[in-house]
Amino acid sequence: MQSLLRLINTRTRINTVRNGGASFLASYTTLPPSLLQSDPQWDHFASDPKSRPPSVHGLGHNMLTSRLERLPSDESVVSAFDGWMRDGFEVDRDGIFQALNCLRCRHLHSRALEVMEWVMRERPYKVTEHDYSHLLEFTIKCRGIAHAEKLFQTIPKSYQNEFLYNQIIISCLANRKNKNIKLSYTYMEKMRKMSLLISPFVYKSLITPHLTPSRRKNIPDILTQMKMDGVKxxxxxxxxxxxxxxxxxxxxxxxxxxxxxxxxxxxxxxxxxxxxxxxxxxxxxxxxxxxxxxxxxxxNTGNNLGLLNTLIMLYGCLNKDKELDRTWKSVQQWPHVVPKSYLLAIEAFGKVGLVSNAEEIWAILRSIKKIDQTNEFNSILSVYCRYGIVEKAIVICKEMVANGCKPNAITYRHLTLGYLKAGRVTDAINTLKRGKYEQLTKKAMRSASWLESTLMVVEMFSQLGKLGKAEFVFKELKRSKYSRHTFVFNALLKGYVTARVYRHEENLLEWMISDGAKPDAETYRLLKLIRCP
Incomplete structure (x- = not known):
């Protein structure tokens, strides 16, 4: 009986405001007929009465989210809401916002837009600026900024406030096209004329698309304007x-x-x-x-796997084996450890010299999943090549190819290092040549694994007096801007010393400083040894 009363109350409230809600949506766009129809036969839980949610409390909102997520693409959200209310549940703001968050995470933006259009049309609760902001957000994502601007003009003036202006700017900046960035500046200027406060998150969203090299020069101007607007x-x-x-x-x-x-x-x-x-x-x-x-x-509370993964990587780089072992044991206590954690642990234990531990973790990873990605093979490969264990490295490469994975630039770089460590210089040079034809992404070029192995290759070639090869590999460190660190340049200068190639000190210093590196005592010591007689 209580469920029936809740259903009647909800239907009565919806019917009371139905006409007002429909006129709002009709003022900016024509809705597809499917949104104006309902299917009384729809009910995901009709076949199994035991699976019906017992109440609107507890799992109620999750069950509404589940219905919306599993809704067939050719069905309207109207049928989902009808089935939900037919089961005696109310549609409230918390349930809608939770559903929107889930749909957003799954990139089901068109479905989220349908939900907000239904809310605006049926008005199951009193709408606020938050509801309008969600409607604007998904309109921009699904129909473009032009539709969103028309929609913004139809929103009641009482809701066209500071919050809504900030939201439409953030939504514009989510799509990093030049025209949307320019439009965001236009709305920010309107806010200044209306004496509305600009949110710090607007500037955060504005800086994000300017982090690319081509737009980075504009960041100082953005920060200056941020101070002028009094935004912290x-x-x-x-x-x-x-x-x-x-x-x-x-x-x-x-x-x-x-x-x-x-x-x-x-x-x-x-x-x-x-x-x-x-x-x-x-x-x-x-x-x-x-x-x-x-x-x-x-x-660190032990509840953040991402933080634990970072600590694993850092302890490996700092050669702290005890702290690494402790952190890895904390990760193993998690009910589900993602493959990334295993890969980071393998590389970290390899860096601290515990090859057997790295092999044990590799064996565990192979037992729980199929190794079918190149980066997974590269993790154990980096361990073997760091210590010149090329026999095992070659076995890993053969297994990689047998599993349908193609060696990439990082694979060949690890192998080059492995051959150098094993004293097989000719094989190292041939592998280096093969690797230069592989495409290298910017993300891979900036990764710690790539930078460390590449620097070690430079150091090895410098020790052997192979200056031409050392300079060739050094150019890659220069492209990634890793050569800004003095020790990277010093590694190359050692190659000049070993090869007994003399250069003018001023030319080398000018080259070094132009790349952003600062000469130190070791630099000047090496320069004295390679100074022209």
Missing amino acids: PCISTFNNLLNMHAGNHDIDELSKVFDEMQMADVEPNENTYCILAKAYTMARLYTVAESYIEALERL
């Missing part, structure tokens, strides 16, 4: 800037941004410390890196 940067804004400078291996700018962050009284989070720890580790500033790792350990 949020933690996400600072993290984006830190990540940009870390990717460029620009430690000076990285340090400046972090100082500005502290002056602004913005509390660092886990992502902040992860970015800093990785950047200083790659720069071989281990003491500074350890201080940020200690901060990460204080934040």
Whole structure:
């Protein structure tokens, strides 16, 4: 009886506002007929009465989300809502917002737009600016900015407030086309004329598309305008800037941004410390890196697998075998460990010299899943090649090909290092030549695994006096801007010393400084040895 009363009350409220809601949607677009029809026969749970949700509490909202997600593509959301209310449940704001979040995560944007159009038409609850913002968001994603602008004009003036303006700007910036970025500036100017406050998340969203090399020059102007608008940067804004400078291996700018962050009284989070720890580790500033790792350990509750994965990678780079083993045991306590964790652990144990541990983890990974990706084979390959165990490395390569995986640039780079470590220089040079024809993505070029193995190849060629090969590989480090670190340039200078190739000191210093590296005592010592007589 209570379920029946709830159904009657919900239907009565919907019918009361039906006409008002329909006129709103009709003012900006023509809805497809499927949205105006309902199918009383639809019910995902009709075949199994035991699977019906017992109440609207607890799992109620999840069950509504499940119905919307499993709805056939040719059926309207009307049938899902009809079935939901026929079971005696109400449609409330919490249930709608939870459903929208799930649909957004699954990129079912058109279905989410249908949900919001149904809400606006049927009005199961009193709508707010949050409902209109969701409607704008999914309209932009599904129908474009032109439809969204028309829709914005039809929204009641009382709802065209600061929140809604900020939301439409963020939605514009989610699509990083030039015209949408220009439109966001237009709406920001309107907000200034109306004395509306611009959200820090608007500027965070504005900076994100400008992180690309072609647009990066505009970031200082954006930050200046941010100060003029009196907007305090949020933690996400600072993290984006830190990540940009870390990717460029620009430690000076990285340090400046972090100082500005502290002056602004913005509390660092886990992502902040992860970015800093990785950047200083790659720069071989281990003491500074350890201080940020200690901060990460204080934040580590064992409930964040991403943080544990980062610690595994960092402990491997810092050669901390005890801390690495402890962290890996924490990861193993999780009910489901993702393959990425296994791959990071394999490489980390290899870096600290525990090859047997890396092999054990590799065996566990093979027992729980089929190894069918090149990067998975590359993880154990990097361990063998680091120590010149080329026999086992060749076996892994043969298994890789047998499983239908194609060796990539990182594969050949690891093999080149392995052959050099084993003293098979000719094989190393031939492998290097084969690898140069493989395409290398920007993401792979910036990865720690690629940079470390490439630097070790430069060091090995320099020790052997193979200056031409060392310079060839060094160019790749230059493209990734890793040559900004002094120790990378010094590795190449050692090749000049070993090969007894003399250069003018001024030319080498000018080359080094132009790349952003700062000469140190080791640099000047090497320059004296290769100075022209």
